[in-house]
Amino acid sequence: MSAAVGRRHTRLEAYDKVTGAARYATEYPADGVAYAWLVPATIARGTVAEVDTTAALAVDGVLAVLHHGNAPRLVPGVDAEVFRLQDPSVHFRGQAVALVVAQTSEAAREAAGLVRLRYDVQPHHTRLTAGDDGFYRPDHVNPSYPTDVLTGDFDAGFDAAEVRLDLTYRTPSYHNSPMEPHASTAQWRDGCLVVHDSSQGSGPVRDVLARLFGLPPESVRTISRHVGGGFGGKLYVKVQTVLAAMAARHVDRPVRLALTRQQTFGPVGYRTPTIQRIRLGADRDGRLVAVGHDALSQTSQVTEFAEQTAVYTRHMYAAPHLRSTHRVTRLDVPTPFWMRAPGFTPGSFALESALDELASACRVDPVELRLRNDTPIDPTSGQPFTSRNLAACLTDGARRFDWAPRDPTPRARRSGRWLFGTGVAGCTYPARVRPAAASAAALPDGSFEVRINATDIGTGARTALWQVAVDALGAPPDQVRIEVGDSALPAADVAGGSMGLTSWSWAVLRACERLCDRLGAASGPVPAGGLLVEVSTDEEVAAQPTLPRFAYGAQFAEVRVDQETGEVRVLRQLGVFAVGRVVNPSTLRSQLIGGMTMGLSMALHEVGAFDHRYGTWANHDLAGYHVSSNADVPAVRAYWVPDADVAVNPLGIKGAGEIGIVGAAAAIANAVHHATGVRVRELPVTLDKLLVG
Template sequence: MIGHAVDRVDGPLKATGRAAYAYEHWEAGRPLYGFIVGATIGKGRITRIDTEDAEGAPGVHLVMTHLNAPVQGPRDESVSFEYWRAQPELTGPDVHHYGEPVALVVAGTLEQARAAADLVEVEYSTGRGRFDFGEYEDDVYIPKVVNAGLPTDTEVGDFQAGFDNAEVKVDQHYTTPYEFSLPIEPNACLAEPRGEDLVVYVSSQIVNAARASVAATLRMNPERVHVVAPFVGGGFGSKLGIHSETILAALAARTLNRPVKVAMTRQQVFQLVGMRPISSQRVRLGAERDGRLTAIAHDVTMHTNPDIEYAEQTAATTRSLYAAPHRLTSHRLAALDLPRGTDVRAPGEAPGMLAVESAMDELADALGMDPVELRIRNEPTVDPERNVPYSDRHLVDCLREGARRFGWENRPATPASVREGRWLIGYGMSAAIRGHFQGPTAVRVRLEADGTAVVRTDMTDIGTGTYTILTQVAAEGLGLPLDRVRIELGLSDLPASWGSGGSWGATNSCTATHRACMALREKLLEAARGDARSPLHGLSPAEAVFSDGDVGIGGATETLGEIVARSHPEGLEAEGQVRYMGDEPNYSDYSINTYGAHFAEVGVDADTAEIRLRRMLGVFSVGRVFNPKTTRSQLIGGMVWGVGAALEEEAVVDPRSGAFVNRDLAGYLVPVHADITDVDAVVLDGYDDKANVLGAKGVGEVGICGAGASVVNAVFNATGVRVRDFPVTIEKVLPGLPPLDA
């Protein structure tokens, strides 16, 4: 079953509206509704807050502020990962960023809560906030480590000497803006008190983290917190941790001893969930005339929140991508009074590769060399900074296969040289790489006496197909038809996992499921071989074949249900586990990554500089594929994100208040159907035995890595205009367009 393009097993539930998301649970009966009141300044202090009119409004049960909020647990920096820490709200009068919650109004209906929220009067003493990244870009500090615990800086050889002696050089600065995840389902929560327990229906990517964070914040025993998240309407990093809607709903529910629902508005999501940090990146490439890199440096400065540090690993990908004897990478942080940075799909790789792969295109242009050939010429034999072998690297295969399929040989050799009527036509390409990660995950598989299997784990499905691929892995592992496997996900009382995120969810949960199935097979064979009533009694398990609900040895067969019913009528179960990657030797002995190559064709209107994507192709190497249909969907989704980063996505900060000016989907542009025409993703056959026993690696984020650069490079090829301040918009291209009669 693994490797088959199986339709989503949860598809009918979603298509008929029976899949319940966080705000749609009604098990608790009639809930109350909360609405968040946000600060209207970006830095300062509350001097007066008057809730009398709001408390007297129709239907209002509670107005919670820092004056009456329950005492909460503090953030504990000793907890290794941010998403497991306490996240207290309404803890004092200080305002740290625009939109920060200053009150929660709880009423009988959402309309009543929202209307009463307008009646809360807040007066502030305004402080001087640091909102403008450009103003404070040079006022930086060095973080101890960057995201994922990676080194802040690296140095190999003597970069400056290698760069100074290079025959051809590129030394450019690139800037990327604030960007947001913005899944279709806004962050939402229903909190229901049940005696000493609390049930939290929440939109969360990592159930175990949500449970730990809620418990730490409310100072509860984690066993008393029950998180429910069977379906999540997208996440892209924005739901790895919980946010203010969850904590405020939980606090209100316990205060009132009533179920309370809180959902963020789309505008609140922009101010309260966190975003990809703005970045300024300097990329320096030194090469010989034949294109071989002698020196490569990638220096990144980005914003961070003063209280909650987040250092995106933007330069980390550069460490493994291309060969060069002299190397340098660094990360620096500028503290701004803005919402904290957080993981947004492909954190680090997406903005970092946008810069580096643009610089590689600039180097190809300076050398007069084909960009594909330049990358192939700089293919390393071992990881150039860690000096360990790659586990399974097929980047060159992706480049060559992509060039063949795309028709790269038809690329205009000279920028701005090909026109179709008013349209300037250009081709661009880029490479892709992303590290593969593994985190602790447990899965329990149970065989019932009727021969059906139940797979249980707190792993989540954020729309990526977890229900489906776990069904496939369990069906193959136990030799069962798909319809005899049932998956239970997203409950904190189930075995714990690292959830969905970082492109680790599928491989972690599938590997643990596979191991549980292998353990079950051993138990079944042991029971059958030792039972004189079984046709398999005394036969060698080495020859056992599991298929279509039966197990056969030689000519003898017996159904799984018969073995279980006779030997374990109450059911038989086993648990499979995956360890943290730091405890697995392969992750220190090998450089384990996924790879890809992107190719794009754009048209640019010669009069208006309007940019249109005409077609796009990605070719990827991700090890073994669980489900080609869901894999292709994931990769295309990532590529579309790359198009957005290249051409549209940009959040703008008001330097007077720290508010995002375009905090809705009318002002913050993302690609729509009219923007995305012919996009395809192809996956090469593969199996990486160093990654895990199934040979599979994550696919959720490699699709975005480098994708934007292929579009940006295509715009240059079409127009001859090089834009380094992303996204590439009309006003940045128009002044440099060639005259129509050129």
């Protein structure tokens, strides 16, 4: 029998998705369902002084209008981000200040526009600037990295370097914008809460809901069988989930609540804007002596979220003297949150752009410069990496991209009005593992069933886990079924941090191995009720030594730029990655290409345009917030090198959901510089930044 792992396989749920049979959070049937509509604050800071619901309640079909004066009480101190409709404070524009519940979504929307709110308005401060006197040193940066890291003597090393660069890079806010917005259907049954939720992890959602509503965890069930994307924005419980549950309890019937596209800009998280200072000291051959990375970002008045922007630099290239710092300031804005490869995405833009500038200063090829600064030893911990195939990615990528004939001179290639350029960037992302549990059952008819509370947010995780199970059981593929996405299943962590498949596959492997052992030891047929085992990897994961584990890659891009208008067109992107053992080449390639495309979008199009007068994003929809579409995206090619790493998990798998975006924007910005001679240090690369001189 051919091995399932390593072979292409169509997603198990593909037919259901293309035919519409796959149900998402607000599509599950519910008797007597009602619909909720959010009323957002229209000020950036202050308090709600008065709520007039008269006109809203007069709309036919309206069941209730909830606000801080009448909403069901939540248990305080659980999660400030979702502690809504409990007090009159307004911390940012777009915060939920009321909720309309009606028999139809149309009635709920109409009534929401009729809720009259009077505010006591206070002055607000929403602008991130390097000169802000409110910057402070957080205790740690997300999720648990040290705020600052120093190895060697950076100041002395930098001052003594033959070549020194001191550069500042800026990135704007970015918004996750998954196809399915944040959405939930909540219903109460005999004192128990059941929620169908668009979430990247139903287990943590269940736990927070239980605490907020004062319930034991077993009285809450959250289900996320199909999720229409998340990109980090759906990790953990969000405001619509809590409000749907609150409303369902209040009106005593199931309630659906889906945020509008506009309402997803801010209140459920976004990538913070950053200001990054990069200092590079090197010898004349481009070998790094000192690297400094100081990152500034913003958080809200509600919750501290410190983006791990400079963590990327701590592990990427060799340097005897390294300093990285993070400072954050509290503004009257929504709380930033995770977005695909948090920290590493903006951090890689700054460092990989600076390395391109160093290559120019030293007259060293950008690929060669990165190879010269490769290292088998983690610069921060001093420990050897469990595997490090950055050099393989760079050399294989350069070969596939035909990098060697490149003339390094900016503006050297042209055809008519068009200038052509190529760029490169390295990339990395941690290879994390978390404990998980899974069950495997043998049934009397010869089939098998594997169950685990993994979440497939469109990545193909369900199919990859099924492939692992097929091989571990040694069974015909059509005799193995898998169930995921339900908090009633064996516990597993969230689909985030590129640790989903890495963690879940370990548990599935062990459950299937244990079942095979039981079957081998048993005499006679499988009993009528089946044979079930459940296994947790808690002890195995806890026993792992603390070692630097990372995935790697190399990003290449070619652009053309109209020298008269500044129009930029990406002609091709090529990436080569080292992401552990490949389970399903089809879904892996999809993930890598998706990340690279998102990086293109970051480089040229995406920007949260914040209107500081009103404390909100002016382009809070997909008409104004430009995400790259088909016409913007060229031929994108993703490849990988052998990289199985059993120091990560027994299958040698690393995560691949995030590394595709890391470094992609830098490669494109570097290509734009090669084409035009103009260095853009503030994203996105727009026409006005190129039409200089």
